[in-house]
Amino acid sequence: MNFLEERIIKDGIVKEGNVLKVDSFLNHQMDIALIEEIGREFKRRFADKNVTKVLTIEASGIGIAAFVAKEFGVPMVFAKKSKSLNIAGEMYEAEVESFTHKNKNKVIVSKRFLNENDRLLIIDDFLANGCALQGLISIAQEAGAKIEGLGIVIEKGFQYGGQAIRNMGYQLESLAIVESMDAEKGTIVFREQ
Amino acid sequence: MNFLEERIIKDGIVKEGNVLKVDSFLNHQMDIALIEEIGREFKRRFADKNVTKVLTIEASGIGIAAFVAKEFGVPMVFAKKSKSLNIAGEMYEAEVESFTHKNKNKVIVSKRFLNENDRLLIIDDFLANGCALQGLISIAQEAGAKIEGLGIVIEKGFQYGGQAIRNMGYQLESLAIVESMDAEKGTIVFREQ
Numbered sequence: 001m002n003f004l005e006e007r008i009i010k011d012g013i014v015k016e017g018n019v020l021k022v023d024s025f026l027n028h029q030m031d032i033a034l035i036e037e038i039g040r041e042f043k044r045r046f047a048d049k050n051v052t053k054v055l056t057i058e059a060s061g062i063g064i065a066a067f068v069a070k071e072f073g074v075p076m077v078f079a080k081k082s083k084s085l086n087i088a089g090e091m092y093e094a095e096v097e098s099f100t101h102k103n104k105n106k107v108i109v110s111k112r113f114l115n116e117n118d119r120l121l122i123i124d125d126f127l128a129n130g131c132a133l134q135g136l137i138s139i140a141q142e143a144g145a146k147i148e149g150l151g152i153v154i155e156k157g158f159q160y161g162g163q164a165i166r167n168m169g170y171q172l173e174s175l176a177i178v179e180s181m182d183a184e185k186g187t188i189v190f191r192e193q
Numbered sequence: 194m195n196f197l198e199e200r201i202i203k204d205g206i207v208k209e210g211n212v213l214k215v216d217s218f219l220n221h222q223m224d225i226a227l228i229e230e231i232g233r234e235f236k237r238r239f240a241d242k243n244v245t246k247v248l249t250i251e252a253s254g255i256g257i258a259a260f261v262a263k264e265f266g267v268p269m270v271f272a273k274k275s276k277s278l279n280i281a282g283e284m285y286e287a288e289v290e291s292f293t294h295k296n297k298n299k300v301i302v303s304k305r306f307l308n309e310n311d312r313l314l315i316i317d318d319f320l321a322n323g324c325a326l327q328g329l330i331s332i333a334q335e336a337g338a339k340i341e342g343l344g345i346v347i348e349k350g351f352q353y354g355g356q357a358i359r360n361m362g363y364q365l366e367s368l369a370i371v372e373s374m375d376a377e378k379g380t381i382v383f384r385e386q
Contacts, residue, residue: 023303023306024305028270028273028302028303028306029268029269029270029305029306030259030262030269030271031268032259032262032263032266032267032268032269035259036263058251058253059251059255059273059274060251060255062253062255062256063255063256063259063269063271066223066225066256066259066260069223070225073225074225075222075223075224075225076222076223076225077222077223078223078252078256080252081252109221110221110222113216113217113221113222
């Protein structure tokens with residue numbers, strides 16, 4: 001097990017309905033030393049890539065993506081959830097469905113911050129059905145930017161999101177892939193990587 | 194002028210209606226080297242405080258608060274905007290009105306991550322009418338935590354939020370306080386600190 005899998009076993013809580021709560025260290029309270037280690041691990045996994053910008057989506061991706069961007073020495077851009085009408089042409093837009101909240105959000109990135117010269121590393125905390133990542137990929141494509149890779153902290157390997165994105169030909173690195181969870185026993189099985 | 198005021202003069206955009214856009218380096222695209230410097234500056238200003246946790250609110254506070262927490266070597270907790278019903282008793286709650294979006298959000302923090310032993314540094318990117326900070330103060334008080342201080346990146350000094358919080362007796366440090374802006378001329382006047 002790597003450092004993240006060990007931490008999930010130690011502090012993650014498995015709930016009914018395939019819910020894995022990691023809010024004590026990742027996406028509500030953040031253990032900054034762990035987040036820094038996550039940043040270094042993504043740098044290691046994408047060391048050969050010429051990344052010019054890290055792209056993520058609010059809210060829980062931001063803290064992680066910031067430390068990844070620090071490792072690469074590049075700016076970070078986060079897509080915003082928007083309910084407001086935006087002036088046509090100013091923003092890249094995508095629609096994203098939330099697994100957790102069972103709603104749809106329009107997410108936007110200003111055209112001033114992404115263009116065809118960018119080589120992106122896309123970062124998020126969770127990958128389940130892949131809607132958030134698909135939204136970010138769509139925005140990157142609209143911008144004409146090159147996607148160098150995608151980095152996820154925790155992937156739910158029993159949902160189809162990760163496979164769909166790997167099938168598109170992208171290098172998708174998930175630091176922990178959960179194969180199965182048992183809420184009653186509190187057990188988690190990770191995919192061997 | 195300090196490093197942040199210089200950056201605001203260089204890259205900030207003044208718009209009609211007292212809007213200051215800093216989305217090219219602070220709250221949409223983030224210049225990570227600048228954010229690190231902001232973290233170090235808050236550490237310097239609150240060096241004598243025994244901070245056990247940094248508290249902020251999603252979304253644009255997260256990246257900044259993460260680097261402040263790194264400087265103090267403590268965890269960071271971010272209050273979440275919530276539309277869902279929460280199980281009574283599990284969460285601290287406050288209602289926050291957004292100046293930018295003209296709507297109200299309920300913000301929540303799990304009771305597992307704040308308690309009467311915590312000594313908090315509250316961090317946010319902007320302070321205008323102070324609603325977000327008042328919400329975080331209310332949550333801290335509900336938890337019985339001590340507030341060691343509040344750190345803001347940009348305060349709009351011509352709105353009443355900052356004065357109200359200083360009148361409550363808190364140490365509020367704003368790295369830049371805008372006294373006035375002129376959208377037509379594109380000028381910004383900062384308060385001497």
